[in-house]
Amino acid sequence: MTETFISWGMDPNWAWGVATIAGILLIALPLMLSVAMIIYADRKIWAAIALRRGPNVVGPFGLLQSFADGLKVFLQETIIPSSANRGLFLIAPIITFTVALMAWAVIPFNSGAILADINVGLLYILAISSLGVYGVILSGWSSNSKYPFFSAMRASAQMISYEVSIGFILIGVVLFADSFNMNEIVKAQIGHGLGVVNAFGFNLLLFPLAVMFLISSLAETARAPFDLTEAESELVAGYQTEYSSMSFALFWLGEYANVLLMCALNAILFWGGWLPPVDWAPLYAVPGIIWLFAKILFFFFVFSWVKATVPRYRYDQLMRLGWKVFLPISLFWVFLISGYLMLTRYS
Amino acid sequence: MIQLIAFYLFATIVIASATMVILARNPVHSVMWLILAFFNAAGLMLLAGAEFIAMLLVIVYVGAVAVLFLFVVMMLDIDFAELRAGFVRYLPLGALVAIILAAELIFAVGAWQAGGVDLASRAAPAVTDKSNIQQIGELLYTRYIFLFEAAGIVLLVAMIGAIVLTHRQRGGVRIQNISAQNRRRPEDATRLVDPGVGQGMEL
Numbered sequence: 001m002t003e004t005f006i007s008w009g010m011d012p013n014w015a016w017g018v019a020t021i022a023g024i025l026l027i028a029l030p031l032m033l034s035v036a037m038i039i040y041a042d043r044k045i046w047a048a049i050a051l052r053r054g055p056n057v058v059g060p061f062g063l064l065q066s067f068a069d070g071l072k073v074f075l076q077e078t079i080i081p082s083s084a085n086r087g088l089f090l091i092a093p094i095i096t097f098t099v100a101l102m103a104w105a106v107i108p109f110n111s112g113a114i115l116a117d118i119n120v121g122l123l124y125i126l127a128i129s130s131l132g133v134y135g136v137i138l139s140g141w142s143s144n145s146k147y148p149f150f151s152a153m154r155a156s157a158q159m160i161s162y163e164v165s166i167g168f169i170l171i172g173v174v175l176f177a178d179s180f181n182m183n184e185i186v187k188a189q190i191g192h193g194l195g196v197v198n199a200f201g202f203n204l205l206l207f208p209l210a211v212m213f214l215i216s217s218l219a220e221t222a223r224a225p226f227d228l229t230e231a232e233s234e235l236v237a238g239y240q241t242e243y244s245s246m247s248f249a250l251f252w253l254g255e256y257a258n259v260l261l262m263c264a265l266n267a268i269l270f271w272g273g274w275l276p277p278v279d280w281a282p283l284y285a286v287p288g289i290i291w292l293f294a295k296i297l298f299f300f301f302v303f304s305w306v307k308a309t310v311p312r313y314r315y316d317q318l319m320r321l322g323w324k325v326f327l328p329i330s331l332f333w334v335f336l337i338s339g340y341l342m343l344t345r346y347s
Numbered sequence: 348m349i350q351l352i353a354f355y356l357f358a359t360i361v362i363a364s365a366t367m368v369i370l371a372r373n374p375v376h377s378v379m380w381l382i383l384a385f386f387n388a389a390g391l392m393l394l395a396g397a398e399f400i401a402m403l404l405v406i407v408y409v410g411a412v413a414v415l416f417l418f419v420v421m422m423l424d425i426d427f428a429e430l431r432a433g434f435v436r437y438l439p440l441g442a443l444v445a446i447i448l449a450a451e452l453i454f455a456v457g458a459w460q461a462g463g464v465d466l467a468s469r470a471a472p473a474v475t476d477k478s479n480i481q482q483i484g485e486l487l488y489t490r491y492i493f494l495f496e497a498a499g500i501v502l503l504v505a506m507i508g509a510i511v512l513t514h515r516q517r518g519g520v521r522i523q524n525i526s527a528q529n530r531r532r533p534e535d536a537t538r539l540v541d542p543g544v545g546q547g548m549e550l
């Protein structure tokens with residue numbers, strides 16, 4: 001985009017600055033809009049599986065429901081509990097929201113459409129997603145109330161546990177792609193499966209990792225069946241119990257932006273990102289961004305589907321799955337993949 | 348130009364937040380300032396062209412170490428009045444540490460200006476177009492392989508030590524056996540009986 005601005009007769013330094021800000025807005029604003037629509041989709045899918053109607057009053061088919069909710073929380077009063085730690089209480093939702101937006105900087109939407117095409121893109125995503133836990137811990141502690149605090153403890157333990165196995169899963173992908181750059185990872189998937197299918201997921205060695213990554217991303221975003229942080233029967237509403245109005249809305253937006261990010265990561269790392277599913281020339285005529293969105297929506301549907309059908313895990317089962325099942329398997333898989341690549345690619 | 352602005356921005360925030368770490372009254376606030384300092388130190392690393400180290404700094408220190416700090420500090424039952432009461436008692440010790448640190452800093456700067464040990468000629472890196480990760484990997488797995496493995500063994504020993512120290516076998520605890528639970532079928536657990544009138548049944 002910088003070149004376009006330079007061609008309009010702008011100074012290169014200014015052009016870079018303006019292009020970056022324009023890029024940020026081009027990602028953040030549609031993201032907010034899609035979060036609003038995805039909340040609606042989530043409720044509709046959930047309702048359909050439970051044989052209910054879901055939101056259907058505001059606008060045609062209830063499409064404007066999320067905007068009505070947004071307007072409602074915007075007009076509400078922000079209540080700060082008198083014994084809360086004021087500064088941290090207000091910063092916590094902002095951290096959650098900002099961190100959820102920051103990670104989108106390295107997501108490639110098409111072969112050239114990426115805000116920050118950095119060498120360490122995947123590490124950047126790991127780094128940013130490890131920051132997400134602060135919003136939860138801080139909100140839980142600063143609320144000065146016991147349920148949010150329990151929830152914060154659970155959430156942080158859960159996120160840290162699953163980040164470990166996610167790290168090992170990502171190493172498997174990086175070994176195959178031979179790069180940490182997100183665009184290179186996508187390009188490495190061209191014709192990966194039998195020279196025809198554009199996806200790492202069709203590799204027998206990587207498919208188990210894809211499944212584990214999908215489950216880990218459910219746990220990482222604290223979605224059902226791992227939503228113990230918001231287990232309403234035990235913890236009221238979890239870490240956001242004391243929040244109201246816009247600070248509550250920021251948590252919601254951040255949470256769903258994170259869910260979308262995890263769907264995008266699933267699509268990019270294992271299912272070809274902006275590539276068409278099959279390496280066949282006419283399919284490349286469809287813009288890459290549409291393929292990516294289709295894959296993101298598919299994974300979001302899976303997320304909602306799981307939410308509507310799978311009962312909530314018990315906390316010890318959750319920890320067992322993370323530490324005793326996923327961690328050993330993913331660690332073993334790193335050895336397996338390195339061994340396979342040493343035999344085939346580097347010998 | 349923008350690099351200069353970024354450098355001074357990051358450097359100022361690192362120093363300011365490091366100062367706030369020791370000035371903040373609430374320990375949780377201290378940890379938050381520490382996290383801000385880590386984060387901006389990572390920014391400084393980025394400016395130096397070490398993006399891999401910068402990301403590791405955020406992943407390891409901000410993502411793991413500081414979270415554990417925060418955990419411990421939040422669990423503490425802090426009495427702020429008591430904390431302040433101890434100030435005078437620990438003042439001499441604190442002053443001593445501060446004086447030693449200041450003396451060492453002055454000493455180090457003096458020695459550096461005198462130009463004593465000639466390290467710069469040995470550590471000059473060759474400029475290549477390889478990425479950060481490749482360069483570090485090539486050095487780590489060839490030239491420094493023994494040091495790397497030694498570091499790994501030290502960490503392994505530390506891990507085993509921590510497990511041995513904290514592991515205890517408690518008697519009388521009933522632990523779930525997940526595979527046994529999963530193997531259990533309805534036929535093993537239930538029995539269909541059809542007792543006649545007045546016969547009752549044995550469980």
